[in-house]
Amino acid sequence: MVSTAHILFSILAGLALWCGPGWLVARAVMISRVPAILLAPALGWAVQNMAVLALAPIIGLSLSSILLVTALVCVGAPLLRSARTALPTTDAGARLLLPALAVAALLACIPTAAILPKVDADGAIALAAPIYDHAKIALIDEIALHGVVPPANPVFGAGGAPGVISYYYLWHFGAAQLVILTGATGWEADAAATFLSAFAALALVAGIAFRFRPSAMAPLLALAAAASGSLRPLLASLFGAARVDQVIEPATGLAGVLYQASWSPHHVASASCVVLAVWLLAQMRTRPSPGAAVVLALLIAAGFDSSLWVGGATFALAGGAAVLMLAAHPPSEGRGRFLALVAAAALGAGVLVAPILLAQLQVAAARVGGPPIRIEPFAVLGPAVPAGLRMILDIPAYWLLLLPIELPAIAFAGSVGLVMALRRRHGTYRLAAALGTLSLGALAISAFLVSTAGENNDLGWRAVLPAVLVLSGFAGAAIASVVQRQRWLAMGAAALLIAAGVPDSVVLATGNLRGVRSVDGETLPGDPALWAAVRREVAAEVRIASNPGRLEQLTPWPINLSWALLARRRSCFAGPEMALAFAPLTPQQRAEAANLFARVFDGTGVPADLAQMRLNFGCGAAVVTAQDGAWRSDPFAASPLFRLAQEEEGRWRIYVAVTQPGTAP
Template sequence: MMFSFGSALLAAVVGLVLWTGAGYVLARAVGFGRSVALPLAPALGWTVLNALALEISRWAGIPLLGTLGALVLIAGGCLLHNTNVVEPPDDTPAMPVWMFLAAAIVALAPAMAVAPKETQAGIALSPAIFDHSKIALIDAMVRDGVPPVNPFYGPPGEPAGVAYYYLWHFGAAQLAGLTGARGWEADAAASWFTAFSTLMLMAALAMRFARTPLAPALAIALCVTGSLRPVLEAAIGEERLAGVLRPATGFAGWLFQSSWSPHHVAAAGALVIATLLAVRLATSPRTLTAIVLGLVVAGAYQSSIWVGGVVLALAMLALLPLLLPRVPPGGLPRFLLAALVAAALALLLATPLLVEQYHAGIMRGGGSPVAISPLPVLAESAAGRFGRVLDLPAYWLVLLVVEFPLIYPVGAVALWRLASRRDARTLSGREARALGVLTLVSLAASWLLVSTVGDNNDLGWRAVLPGLMVLTAAAGAGLTRLVERRGRVVPGLALAGFAASLIGGAVIAAGNARGEISSDAAWFARAPAMWAAVRRHAPAGARVANNPALFATMTPWPVNISWALLADRRSCFAGNELAIAFAPLSRQQRGAISDQFLRVFAGEGSADDLRALADTNGCDVVLVTARDGAWARDPFAESPLYHLVETEPEAWRVYVATPLSSDPARPASSTTPQGSQ
């Protein structure tokens, strides 16, 4: 079986109950009113519970014990906490039940990007599945516990840790462990929950801004919109648009980013919550608030170094001048002590990942992971002799309007009005100002900062997310006021803008639901049986080698997708695309190893290449398929390093390294090998 929708549904329900319950208790304990606490609960509970569970799991060695321990600590902390604290008045209306249902339905759109689609031609996958190849990390944590052993690369004698920000995948592993779901199904469930939780977070902000159910409804509706590029291409032609704007990238709206990179979206939600908690900490310094803030900051960083690391650090520094004057008289020492507690806790929890990233950075070489460079906006022909200088204003005047129509212009105006109201000294007014600062930092970081670690500017693409969430909520509030106006012109323009941006969202949603048929679709339908054969001969700790370019046409860029989704075993080298983020290798080393693997599976490998696979890279099991050049020119067939243990005619062959096959401790295969020699 390739994918069970029933298992994914069960995992999503378990996550909803587990994280929302913990989040609601925490939200009430730190002073959020009932009307705000419930819609805030999913995102808050996910971040705090997983950040705490991950640290406990490092010591316990069993992820599920970490979850249980985190629940006990949260419940005990809230019970011991002094609840006789006078909460500030909150006139925010309660969120209607139908709003939760609407968010649950909309959240299906990004979740569908993960699921396979059965067609007459075979299995279709959505383009976004490319970024979900990290599912192998979920399987690794379920199989081996935490800290995870790197499933993408790990030759003998070298560190096998993971330097990637994997808290989101740890959360998915919790769902898999609790329900028995496989990594692929747990990823789909976690993607749905992340979409749902951030939708409810934006709805909660919109309700707090406008205090009417129409505002959160409009905010959720805005989340299904997309770029104006499809409309502009239809109006002026694709070539003319390409002569003005650079091609679309990962710098996109909530629907696109939730489909492709939900861990960055989760980190953005955590950063928004951290901002709200920072305001409450300044208004009323309390130990529990400081602890929860520290856990949220740690969770944001462990989910995304770009959003929860770079943007969060800049945002918190920018918030200090706003928060310090609002500390109650005589409360400054308590506030500074509470802030120190939050910072120390966040640093303590983040240290293991920081150490891994530091060592990986040294081994990769190169300079600083972050550089200052304006985000490219205009095509070279449009910039002319001014070059990149025009990109600076074009970001604010062109790109943000094109990519976030309505959300950016309406949200910016509405947020400015909210932050400059006369009641800015109230708690809700301070929250609006703090969120305004966060939005400015978020947009400016995308504008000027670029990540240099990989081939893509992940920092520039993801840094916009926290500000985008705040602007979406503010736009919902602003559109509510426009709808209530008696005139027809302005509301009519807003409706036209929504309709135009809805086309871009529909393109993304349709791509998620339909997928793309490739020439490998029929063959991919047989992949579960193929990987089941590999698992029969590969112990849980074995590393597998296969063609990194297998099923290359199933994704927009070639990635080892069948291994990532279905193998449930580590790879000795999962391919260049995955090695960029997960292998502590320089560009030259990564390229040399990639060329070697491609050469071997093309049937052009030498005896030295096979020796490198067996000894240097530690490949215990090898999979050769009929799609590989090595099927006809099989270098493993005559090699003394490997021998055949199972074959499917005209389909695949499974080889096992000779030392591994002769190990008496190796468990016997569950079935009799076919065609073994």
């Protein structure tokens, strides 16, 4: 089902694919005392992915095209260096950082564990809750299998057409490159890409700490702060979970980097791009160069193409504020050149993101929804606070209650570290001011803006990520400073805050490693054989009808993970949850489609339902399993639209269409 060897091989391939170009680009354009090895994973991921994505519509996506573009990036990286700049980033002191890189790799295993299946002694499979958000593995398989950019929509295509994919898919595009390079499955590549995204973000955290406190200790302390979780488990043990939930709303997706990397590593990758972009902006204020502007454009584009909320809305507002702050800051010399290069980078990024942006606008118009973002305070306080006061008190509670509870190790120490850096009026001041502006802006966006495009406030949850990375680095620098100065009280307070969040990190790691057992976990081990049979009978471009609610107890929310993780075939309707993210359908259309497929696979469908599936949804094949109600009352068996292609007694039936779309039944 999933091979650990394939995952490890994919991780090594990803390190070579992204760290090599990233190291060369960092040495060429990043004027910093931070060794390039810390910046290389995130920087290389952004530059190489955007370069391949930009050229893939012209030269295709294949092993040879990936290697060719990667080689061009490596050859072109030294050309980005400007003779007018100071000495570029070197790897002096890199040996000091090897322990930090090792710790970052170990911590990155925690979110990676959430993706892996857990097999018990009886052969049943348990999956961790975050696998629900990784159902987008279907997109990785779609890109890798067809090698076409922009990819077809694996979830829905009207009448069986390829359809339009509106999701910000660069992260999944990167994982698809790993599939093409190594022969891994989409599931295995997703696990590898999750590790690499978490590792790159943590290496960047270590780099921020090292920049503001050059020592071996600061990066390690920054990683400790980043790995520390919420105070909720501690508060629940002290006061009782019920009382805590009365005072403050239950936990949401607003959390630290390990939690967010477990659920949505593409948002974490986008946050790394945003932080690097602001870092580069601070450098360009005094050392503007065309090469840096090129890299800036690639970082901005990679951030947006990985996350509409982090690299789009958050960077546009918080990153824009950082640009204005840098432009207003003295000296006036070079200000015009700085703004001109920033404008050029923004224009270049706009050209690069245009395909995904236009697709998102097209699908948003088709859904006929309201504004995707509205102004509303983040919901913090629980039912113990009167509803009339909640909207007002939620504003200070976000800053004084929610952030210290969810991010205790960095909310205090990170703020102190930022203030300490700002007090130095030379050297790192401009970088500290830019990163501080980004962090404050990101937190303010989370506090006051709410996304309405989906069922969750993804903007509020994900916008904090750039601040989490930056403040983790500042926290490490601050704690290292007080340790060096032997400020025992401050050291004790920092250690206490980090330790208080450890129980939550342990809960996360344990949940990711153990998973959740369910009755459907006994069925899943047999499904690789099912989908292998489907692939033998059904061509790659044919859309398949399968029960969207099959094995729904594998996750906390119903979704057909069996299809998403294993099929490597397009669905004609993969369920309302997947359609919400991918399909250009209104809420009413999603509900009608969900009801249609539910009827058919419950066994209560009528011939008109099958005709609608064939004509309107373009279902060229169908899979009925023993877990479906249709197994005992099979509407496909008597339908003239489908013929039985293959049957495994007591397990599955595979049907293929016998008419063309548009042909009357």
